[in-house]
Amino acid sequence: MTRPEFEKILEDKILILDGAMGTAIIKAGLPPGKAPEEFNIEKPETVAQIHREYIDAGADVILTNTFGGSAIKLNEYGLSHKMEEFNRRAAEIALKTADGQALVGGCIGPSGRYLPPIGSMEFGEALEAFHQQADALTKAGVDLIVVETMSDIRELRACLIGIREVFNGPLIAHMTFSDGFNTITGTDPETAAAVMEALDVDAVGVNCSTGPQEIEGVVKVMAHSTALPISVEPNAGMPTIRDGEICYPATPEEMAAYSVKFAQLGANIIGGCCGCGPDHIRANKTALGGMKPVPRNVKPxxxxxxxxxxxxxxxxxxxxxxxxxxxxxxxxxxxxxxxxxxxxxxxxxxxxxxxxxxxxxxxxxxxxxxxxxxxxxxxxxxxxxxxxxxxxxxxxxxxxxxxxxxxxxxxPLINSVTAENDKLNRVLPLAKKYGAALIGLPISEKGIPETPEARLKLGEKIVKRAAEAGIPKEDIYLDGLTLAVSADSKAPEVTLKTIRLFREKLGVKTVLGVSNVSFGLPKRAAINAAFLTIALNEGLNLPIVNPYSPAIQEALLTADLLNGRDPQAKRYLTEVGEKEIPEKAPPEALEKPLKEQLFDAVLFGNREDVVTLVQKLLKKKAEPMKLNDEILIPAMLKVGERYNHKRYFLPQVIMAAEAMHAAFAVLKPHLRVEGVEAKGTVILATVRGDVHDIGKNIVGTLVENHGFKVIDLGKNVSAVEIINRAESEKADVIGLSALMTTTMEVMREMVAEIKASTNAKIIVGGAVVTRKFAQEIGADGYGKDAAEAVNEIEEVMTKKY
CATH class of the missing domain: 3.20.20.20 (Dihydropteroate synthase-like)
Incomplete structure (x- = not known):
């Protein structure tokens, strides 16, 4: 299927996607610790039957059983060598079952690892893994590719770039939003949509998350942020265990009611994620059958x-x-x-x-x-x-x-490319591939043109070549070229006329390096400010300036005020009032006492300076214990507070934890001399049959930084291993993690087994675990996330002693 054909379909109808493959395979007998993709080889008839039930329920698109089919993800099961076979067979099963009755989407999910600053997987490794998976699906003949459940914008970028290296068909991309408005790594729906759009997808959307009610706001924002089609695949709520069975609360009728809401908000593609079966899809088909896509007038x-x-x-x-x-x-x-x-x-x-x-x-x-x-x-x-x-x-x-x-x-913005053919040939593909906007300089092989008209001609060339490369006009910023007035008194006039022509004739945004105008002259700030004021009046969009300059700040405020960019003069009055604008950032005035600098270094994750600051304080005879108790620990508590209030997300928490770890490594030898002991011993493990450990690893980092001894037993750990280690280490707390619904019941069994053999307190957590479930299985505490897990451990330790 071509991309224009897919676009045409979406103009006329709301596409119905299928429901959860994972939920269906679990019901069909997938045991804990086994990759769902193995069924493509071992039980192809089971996978085909699941596809058939979704098609019979009314699905227009079925997704291959390859959500965890990247080599990186399969490596958790020791199956990376079967990546190509699993993906090829999955596509063959889906295509044969569909037999023209439904489109087949190659499904690609996250790798299970994070890129920096959260994890250690490098961008190139992630890109290559997704490239290989997409290549296998493409060669097998899928109609489109659907990316699901991405929580990290960097991994999503690697995934989409890798896919587009081998696949030029329709591409749908989804992110998952943990709190109804942000991913766990901090990305909001508007940003997610903008990045996906820049990376050449055909539809953007949200899937998984919590339930349909929680993602309604995400759909609203995306529908107002992009003209691309919107895809929605909500969970049927959060799972619970009832009589030993995994249950999702949302009924088919409830999900269908929300599907109608999503369609009214502008969604063109609607399906279901975890907990949604054929009955949910059938209800969607009935509810949406008579609806047409709602037109959305979203300007680029x-x-x-x-x-x-x-x-x-x-x-x-x-x-x-x-x-x-x-x-x-x-x-x-x-x-x-x-x-x-x-x-x-x-x-x-x-x-x-x-x-x-x-x-x-x-x-x-x-x-x-x-x-x-x-x-x-x-x-x-x-x-x-x-x-x-x-x-x-x-x-x-x-x-x-x-x-x-x-x-x-x-x-990002690339600064810059000239109109020289060689430069255009090298830079434009980079901008397209990596989803970047671009500054264009009207410079040819002959140099800088002297007239505005000649510069306009080169600007036209850049815009045309960019369009041919698939880069829209909205992502092009043309530079009028600021030259020194000391060398040519007419240079500013030429520059200003150039940006005016760029805007009037080409309809693009403009940029200038303002400071160049005053090169070689005294009192440059005044010249720069005057030139900036005139340029803004001529329609300059993006000035490149020294933001510390009071003259520049005054020029910006006054120009915006006079050009109608500051209604009721609110910004002007707030910034200026009766006072003159001060120098924005004199380095000397920004110097804080060393202890405050150390606190800030941890709070803001500044690993570059934290070690040096600790060393300086120790040289000044600061007490190591006080540095730890009065600066490092309070800084991390502040990090936790910001995380709880949604001011911080995983990247900021991890960077702060790494800074804390680096600082503590310098302090540790001195604390040992003082005889300082750990607050307690915490054992962490992912339960038997579960091979996921990202969240557990993050918990371990934070717990250790709060003064506990942490022993991480890894993933797929049995109760016996945990009990034996808890006894030998005299553990105070045991933290158990489960990401998969299939291992929720295993967690229940392990909690009972551990409690019968040790006095250690048990904290549980994981994507599918809730506080209610934790209470039902007899756990002593529940950590919704890493920061809450630390608080729970502190609390149970207080009760224990």
Whole structure:
């Protein structure tokens, strides 16, 4: 099936997807610890029967039994070598069963591992795994590919890029939202939609999550954020165990009622996830049978994204500025520090610029003689760990650009490409592949044109070539080229007319490096500010400036006020009032006492500086125990508080925990001298038959950072192993994790067995575990997430002693 054919179908009807494959296979006898994909070889008739029941129920699309079919995921079962066979057979079974009655979607789910900053899987490894799986499904002849249950925007990026390397058919992508509005890694629905759209999908959506009620808000946001079709596959609520059977609470009729709501909100593709069977799909078909897709008038917008924030560049909102300070050109100290391997200065500049008002951070690592791709990769990681705004990757080196693009967490800006054919041939494919917007410079093989009209012609070339590469006009920002007025008094006039022509003739957004205008002159700030004011009046969208400059800040505020971008002068009055605008970030004024710096380093996950700060404090005779109890532990408690209030998500928690771990490693030898003991011993394990351990590993990191001795027994662990280790280690608390519904009952059995043999308190958690279930099986505590697990352990320890 071609993408235009798929688009045409969605114009005329609401597509009905099938329900859960995993739930059906479990009912068919899949034992704990066995990969569902094994049924493609061992019990193909069972898989075919599940497909047949969904088709008979009215599904227009059935998904292959390959949700966990990547080599990385299959490796958890020791089956990575069978990846191609499992995916090929799954597609063959589905295609034969469908026999033209339904479309067949190749299903791809998450790998079960996280990329940095949460985990250790590198982008290239993830991309290759998804590339291979998509290749197997493509060669087997699937009609479309459906990506499901992605919770990390970086893994989703790797997945979609890997798929598009081998598959040019219809592609649907979903993320799963843990609290009804954010993924567990912090991405909101608008950002998810923007990133997916940039990565060339045909429909965006939400699946799994909790239940239909909780994701209604996600659907609303996505429907207003993108013109692409919306796909929705909710769970039938959260599972419980009743009489030894796994049960999902939502009835087919309840799910169908929500499906109608989703369709009214603009969803074009509707199915079911965990707990949804043929009866749910039949109810959907009946409820949606007479409905047509609801038209949505969503105009294309120019957007850039970080992991958890989308900025829209338009003519009505306050001007968005790009911070220019992460650039070693002409800054010997900056360059020298980077070449020694220290990126503290990069982190500090990113943080200060955002605090000074920059909403995009430009990253340039061009140092002669140095490995620019390696520096760019490291710089992007550091900047993203420090601030939550989109990045602009500034380099003429395509290897450096690609290195940075692989580390990006959202939708970035590439700075830049010229109109030279060789440059266009190398940079445009990168922008398309990695879902990036692009700054275009009207420079040809002959150099910089002298007239606005000649620059317009080159701008037209860039826009045309970008369109041919599949990059929309909304993602192109043309630079009018700011040249020094000291060299040519007419240069500013040419630049200003150029950006006006770009807007009027090409309808694109514009960008300028403002500071270039004053090169070689005294009192540059005043010149820059005056030029910025005029340029904004001419329609400049993205100025690249020094955000610390008071003159620049005044120019921005006054220009926005006078150009109608500040209704009722609210921003102007808030920022200025009766006072002059102060210097935004004098480094000396930002210096805090060392103890405050250490607290902030842990709170904000600043691994670059935390070790040095601890060492400095120890040299000043600070008491190690007090540093731990009065700074490190309170900082982590603050992290937990922010997590509970949805100000922090997994990336921030993990980075803070890593900073804490690094600080504690320096303190530990000194604490041993003082005779400090751990608060208690905690054993962690994933229950028998369950091979998932991401959440458990995160819990272990946080618990250890709160002063406990942690013994991690890994995954697929029996009760006997846990009991034996608990006795030998005199464990105080045992933490059990289960991700799969099939292992919920195993958890019940193991809790009873462990309680009969040891006095250790038992805390349980995992994606399918609820507090009610924990109470039913006799656990002493329940951790909804890593932060809550720490609190529960602290509480049961208090009760125990």
């Amino acid at each position: 917008q120019s957007k850039l994204c970080s992991r958890d924030q989308t900025i829209i560049i338009d003519d009505n909102s306050p001007t968005i500025i790009i911070g220019e300070r992460i650039n070693p050109t002409g800054r010997k100290k900056f360059a020298a520090e980077i070449t020694t391997g220290s990126f503290s200065i990069v982190r500090a500049e990113a943080d200060r610029q955002v605090k000074a008002g920059a909403m995009i951070i430009d990253v340039n690592m061009g140092i002669p003689g140095e490995d620019e791709p390696a520096l760019m990769r490291r710089a992007v990681k550091v900047v993203q760990s420090a601030v939550d705004v989109p990045l602009s990757l500034d380099s003429a080196n395509t290897d450096a650009l690609e290195a940075g693009l692989q580390e990006i967490e959202g939708k």
